[in-house]
Amino acid sequence: MDTTHKMEVINYSAEPLNKVFGWLPHDLEAERVIFFPDACPGKSPLPTGTVVFTKQENWRKFAISDCGCGMLLCEANLTREEFQREKWDRIYYDIQANKNKLGDLGSGNHFLDALESYTDDKLYFLIHTGSRNESKLVDDLVDQPKKFDTKFYDVCKWAKDNRFAIFKILEKYFGRLNLILDKNHNHFEHADDGVIIRKGAVKVTPGEQTVVPSNMNGDVVLISATEEVERTYHSLCHGTGRVMSRSEAKEFAATFDYDELRRRIYIPEMIANDNIKTDAPFCYRDLDSCLALIDNLIIIDKRFSVFAYLGQM
């Protein structure tokens, strides 16, 4: 870390400041860094759940990895009772057939959930996926600003098209869907005299809605941003974040009750317990304690629970 560079830090996470600070790249020179409740280290240069405002010339190396990844929330013109497991199985095979092309959900933390609301009887879906291998196309361009920015926008467009390709597959089985929102949480934005990098964080203006999921067996909330998001470069978190690494999760998985999980949510049998062990519910933080940390930034509009899952395809 360049100790001569003064960096303002806002910590909305429950983690101690010295811990989250230690997750930042040693050569980052930021004016301001915001850690959200989902802050956690990952494979990318910046930790997940982070917003950075920097004037550093070579900032692009910090913006790479799963560029354009985001979440799409939509509503069916059907009731929850009209959901059919057979259709969910067929969606699994349709998505699997799209490996390495549009409509590829991918593995890791990416998922497709069927949701039910606590306040109405409608059927909802949440799609979380990104740019798959396309994202790597920007990695070698970090020292070529124009090419990097152009390719980055292309990759974000691909990631959005990817979510909409899955949306189309859902429509094939569940009829016309109404889009509620589609938000990219891995991107950059040129600002007046610097750049804002959002890693695992969405852009929101006051009054705008976004979605915060927690885990495959946890609740999801649709929230609106308050005026206070002016303080966070118009940003909010995109999840609750991991509490343990994938290797730690493998140890926990040995005693986890997958039968109980499968009784609570429908997971097609093609997805083995072993496949979901590093993304199982115990890997993630609790939703309500995360929301409490940002209660001045949000209004909760709607709450859902997950009742069917697809992932690790």
Ligand SMILES: Nc1nc2c(ncn2[C@@H]2O[C@H](COP(=O)(O)O)[C@@H](O)[C@H]2O)c(=O)[nH]1
């Ligand atoms: N509803 C679900 N939420 C999930 C699932 N797996 C993870 N999560 C939450 O989403 C974010 C995704 O974050 P990312 O950093 O992996 O992009 C994560 O923070 C969890 O809170 C799931 O299967 N269903």
